[in-house]
Amino acid sequence: MAGERRLIAVLRRLFGPPPAGVSAGIGDDTAIIRPEPGHDLLWTIDTLVEGIHFDLSYTPLRDLGWKAMAVNLSDIAAMGGEPQSALLSLGWPPQRELTQVLELAQGLQEAAQAYGTSIIGGDTVAAPAGLLLSVTVLGRIAAGRALRRCGARVGDAVYVTGPLGLAAAGLAVQRHGLERPALETTPLRTALLRPRPQLTAGRLLAEHRLATAAIDLSDGVASDLAQICQESGVGAVLWADAIPIPPLVAEVARHLHLNPLDLALKGGEDYQLLFTLPPGQREALAAAFQQAGLAPPIPIGQISVGPGITLALPDGEKLLAEDGFDHFPDSGVADGG
Amino acid sequence: MAGERRLIAVLRRLFGPPPAGVSAGIGDDTAIIRPEPGHDLLWTIDTLVEGIHFDLSYTPLRDLGWKAMAVNLSDIAAMGGEPQSALLSLGWPPQRELTQVLELAQGLQEAAQAYGTSIIGGDTVAAPAGLLLSVTVLGRIAAGRALRRCGARVGDAVYVTGPLGLAAAGLAVQRHGLERPALETTPLRTALLRPRPQLTAGRLLAEHRLATAAIDLSDGVASDLAQICQESGVGAVLWADAIPIPPLVAEVARHLHLNPLDLALKGGEDYQLLFTLPPGQREALAAAFQQAGLAPPIPIGQISVGPGITLALPDGEKLLAEDGFDHFPDSGVADGG
Numbered sequence: 001m002a003g004e005r006r007l008i009a010v011l012r013r014l015f016g017p018p019p020a021g022v023s024a025g026i027g028d029d030t031a032i033i034r035p036e037p038g039h040d041l042l043w044t045i046d047t048l049v050e051g052i053h054f055d056l057s058y059t060p061l062r063d064l065g066w067k068a069m070a071v072n073l074s075d076i077a078a079m080g081g082e083p084q085s086a087l088l089s090l091g092w093p094p095q096r097e098l099t100q101v102l103e104l105a106q107g108l109q110e111a112a113q114a115y116g117t118s119i120i121g122g123d124t125v126a127a128p129a130g131l132l133l134s135v136t137v138l139g140r141i142a143a144g145r146a147l148r149r150c151g152a153r154v155g156d157a158v159y160v161t162g163p164l165g166l167a168a169a170g171l172a173v174q175r176h177g178l179e180r181p182a183l184e185t186t187p188l189r190t191a192l193l194r195p196r197p198q199l200t201a202g203r204l205l206a207e208h209r210l211a212t213a214a215i216d217l218s219d220g221v222a223s224d225l226a227q228i229c230q231e232s233g234v235g236a237v238l239w240a241d242a243i244p245i246p247p248l249v250a251e252v253a254r255h256l257h258l259n260p261l262d263l264a265l266k267g268g269e270d271y272q273l274l275f276t277l278p279p280g281q282r283e284a285l286a287a288a289f290q291q292a293g294l295a296p297p298i299p300i301g302q303i304s305v306g307p308g309i310t311l312a313l314p315d316g317e318k319l320l321a322e323d324g325f326d327h328f329p330d331s332g333v334a335d336g337g
Numbered sequence: 338m339a340g341e342r343r344l345i346a347v348l349r350r351l352f353g354p355p356p357a358g359v360s361a362g363i364g365d366d367t368a369i370i371r372p373e374p375g376h377d378l379l380w381t382i383d384t385l386v387e388g389i390h391f392d393l394s395y396t397p398l399r400d401l402g403w404k405a406m407a408v409n410l411s412d413i414a415a416m417g418g419e420p421q422s423a424l425l426s427l428g429w430p431p432q433r434e435l436t437q438v439l440e441l442a443q444g445l446q447e448a449a450q451a452y453g454t455s456i457i458g459g460d461t462v463a464a465p466a467g468l469l470l471s472v473t474v475l476g477r478i479a480a481g482r483a484l485r486r487c488g489a490r491v492g493d494a495v496y497v498t499g500p501l502g503l504a505a506a507g508l509a510v511q512r513h514g515l516e517r518p519a520l521e522t523t524p525l526r527t528a529l530l531r532p533r534p535q536l537t538a539g540r541l542l543a544e545h546r547l548a549t550a551a552i553d554l555s556d557g558v559a560s561d562l563a564q565i566c567q568e569s570g571v572g573a574v575l576w577a578d579a580i581p582i583p584p585l586v587a588e589v590a591r592h593l594h595l596n597p598l599d600l601a602l603k604g605g606e607d608y609q610l611l612f613t614l615p616p617g618q619r620e621a622l623a624a625a626f627q628q629a630g631l632a633p634p635i636p637i638g639q640i641s642v643g644p645g646i647t648l649a650l651p652d653g654e655k656l657l658a659e660d661g662f663d664h665f666p667d668s669g670v671a672d673g674g
Contacts, residue, residue: 030381035372129466
């Protein structure tokens, strides 16, 4: 197998024909989409770089494909939207076997199919210094209903849709190993390699107008909540004892001498949604999630006048974030778009 | 200047507020766009990789920014559309001064503004092995009017919108130098570093329904016409003496002992449009371009039964392309998406 033309032919077969409303795709450089009346488009891009966002020594290519798609779908989830189609820009190291593209593409296609999305085009380039994946996704939402980062108000409650720290604990185990190999770390590995975009939760929040602001947890609560606070001009208080840390995360933290709260609040890549709920909406929120068969979201704090994000611990308070988080100084797990 | 947050703040100022119809942009991960009724969306992505698509030893960052935007706009031109908005995914080497982002962003913004497009969001990642730029552009076109690659028919004439080989000659001069420094190579440099997407020409072809197929010349006539032939199930004959090679390209070829036809047909990156015109439309084509104040397109050959693309030379025929061109074996100028 050699050459870009054959590569594109393989991808075209794997990704299948374009869906209804899409009249060109792979084969043309540019996809054609007929938008539906009454809807807004949601549009996002995320790039994953070998050596920064993934390490192929422990990341199977199929999982990498899943993740590259999932992190983009998670952006659509954070707006409350429904993903529809995706373009893939693939940078492939010429020295790497082209047959491996198939594994990567299968993972991309698995995530796309799992969430009702079609990969309809893109481009391929040579990338000698390491694998690159840029995925851009278009989604839709009823006009005017998209969740934003800028609407949080003082007094709103801060919620997350699920447990925190699993991906960070998974990364710590991959990087440092565990003294106790008997520990069952599969859930951590799955959380790290196969994140699940919270599309149903996002849609519920948008449909029922439950959230004043929302974001997906790619960088970690401290950094992502700081984004909401900055865009909304507010601060926040988090309650340390309310942070949902699974027992397995706590156990890994103990073994590796890490602070479980750091894994949960700064580790990133959980891809749960974090959102702010206005006062008086607590029961409506619980009812909507219960009716949809989803686990109830977990309150972890409250929006304050600010500035900054404070962590309320049993023995006092600690400033968690002044004005957010930097990607560049630290090239760890928290760089994932 | 340090850190991604400040980087995003700088880009946000430079790229300005989102245009009408776009209700979120930089600051949210996902842009929100309200599509217009009666229009199809055109959607494209191109990635430029340092060391493959550009060499910073002779490419100013500002020109690189222009080019990263222009090559995407050229894809929209090839469909006959009007570009509207863009997302930028920027991979920045942490060891490179962040102030240089401003130069790059200025070039992106110059090209966006020159062609009526707004940069409305994206993401930034660390890219230690070299600068990366993924740009994705959304455009629009009257529903059902997009130019495709698959409509060429036997007997159609093959046209290009302008001269060929300037960018390839420019690259050759950059790489090999010239024995005769007195030669005025600025037009070659401009063609290489500041390509001009043929948006007006594309719109004319789509509006007047003049082209049965169209493509922008990123990889070179041989490769790009092969794409049209493959998608349309036809072949083509090109007339060597009709290929529009500017005297400066011929002169550079002579000095560097290159074949000027190779520069014109295989060099790539001219970003002219190549299109196929059905019989009987010649005068309508000339009239439409004249009325718009554009130089008349140049006929360079004809669609045949095929297979393959043949070059008709004064002394016989030569097979130019069997089934297209490979990006991976050769990492030259022709890799530009």
